[in-house]
Amino acid sequence: MSEKLIGSCIFGQSGGPTSVINASAYGVIKTALEAKEITKVYGAFHGIQGVLNDQLYIMDEEDPEELRYLLHTPSSELGSCRYKMADPDVDDSDYRRILEIFKKYNVRYFFYNGGNDSMDTCNKISKYMKSVGYDCHVMGVPKTIDNDLYGTDHCPGFASAAKYIATSCMEINKDARVYDNRMVVVVEIMGRHAGWLAASAALATAYGSGPDLVYLPECDFSMEQFLADVDDVLDKKNGKCFVAVSEGIHYADGSFVSEAKTSATDGFGHAQLGGLASMLAEVVKAHTNAKVRGIELSLLQRCGAHLASATDVEEAFNAGRVAVEKAVEGESGYMVAFERETVDGAYHCVYKLLPLESVANYEKKVPLEWINPQHNGLTDDFIAYVLPLIQGEAEVPKEDSLPRYAKLKKVFAK
Helix, strand or coil, X not given: CCCCCCEEEEEEECCCCCCCHHHHHHHHHHHHHHCCCEEEEEEECCHHHHHHCCCEEEHHHCCHHHHHHHHHCCCCCCCCCCCCCCCCCCCCHHHHHHHHHHHHCCEXXXXXXXXXXXXXXXXXXXXXXXXXXXXXXXXXXXXXXXXCECCCCCXXXXXXXXXXXXXXXXXXXXXXXXXXXXXXXXXXXXXXXXXXXXXXXXXXXXXXXXXXXXXCCCCCCCHHHHHHHHHHHHHHCCCEEEEEEECCCECCCCCECCCXXXXXXXXXXXXXXXXXXXXXXXXXXXXXXXXXEEEECCCHHHHCHHHCEHHHHHHHHHHHHHHHHHHHHCCCCEEEEEEEEEECCEEEEEEEEEEHHHHCCCECCCCHHHECCCCCCECHHHHHHHHHHHCCECCCCEECCEECCCCCCCCECC
C-alpha cells in the first residue's frame, strides 16, 4: 500500500446504464467531496471519452441536496460510452492524452464505474500510469445488470433488474391466461452470454405466476426440443404456455438463435441482439396454430428505478463509497467486489477488493447445477441465491406523484 496522495479525482460511468448506477456515482462523489485528500471532484462527460475530450463536470459546484437525488435516478446521469482503448504497447495515444488531462487538473484519483469492458479500461489506465511513474490511484466500481463480473458474488444493478423482470413476468402471466383459447407468450430478456437476467424470471414462477419454460445461453438451444417442450406444457396446462428466453441463446454451433444477430455491433465488437421473441413467436405459431405473443422487455428492465431493490441501492452506494475510502488509504488497481455472508441466519454483504486484471474481460455464468436437467428451468438453489438481493422497497422521491430525479447544473471545467 502506497502513501496517501493529495489531488483531485475524476469519476466516470461506462457501458449500459442501470437503475442504480447513479447510486454508485453518489457514493463516489459524496465520499470524495468529504475526503480531505481530494481537492476537487470532477465527473467525466460520457465516461473516458469525456476525459479524452477534456469535458469534465465540476461536481463541487453541485447542490449537495440535489446530488442526493442521484440515489434514485436511473440511467447514467453523467453520460456513458462504449469506447475500446487499444493496448498501450500498440497505440499509446489515448493514454498520453489521459496523462495530459490528469496533469492539467492534478488528478491523483480515478474511479471508473462499469462492467467487464470498463474494468479492462480501468486496468489499462492503472498499468499505464504506473509504467510512466505518474502517481494516481485507480479504482473500479462494479456495475452491470448482466451480473457477469468475475470474482464478485453479484453486481450492482442486477438485483433491481431481476426484481423488475420477476414482477413484470408475474403480471404478464396473469394477463396471458385471461381468455379461453390456446395462448403462448414468449418474453425476451437481456443477456448475451450469461443468463442471470432471464433466470430471474424463475422468481415469478417460484411465487406462483411465472414462466413455464426458461432458456439460458449457458446451455445449447435446440429448436426441436423447444417446440416439444411447448407442446408438452400446452397439453398439461389447458392450452397456455409462458416462455422466458435470454437474448443470447444459441445453437450447438455457437450461432445465435436470434435472426437479428448480425444487425449491428457495439463499440467492443459485441453482437447487438434483438428480435428473438418475435422470431420464436412466429415459429411457435406455425407449429401450434395457437395465438402467440412475443414481448421484448428491452431497456425497461434496466431503467425501472420505481421497482428498484433497496438492498441494491444501498450496495451500489457502498461500492462507490468503499472505492474512494480505499483509494485514499493508498490502494490502487482494484475493483470493489461483494462477498456474501450469513449473519444470524440473515444475508449480509461484505465489501472486498479484487485486482483489476483478475476481473477484466472475464465473464461469470449461471452455474450449470442451478439449471434443471431439462435445461428449461432453474433450481431452488438459484432462487435462494437471488431472493435476498431483491429485498426492500426503494423510497423514490416524488413530485406530484411522479418520480423526482436529480437535476444537476453540470458546469464544465475550463
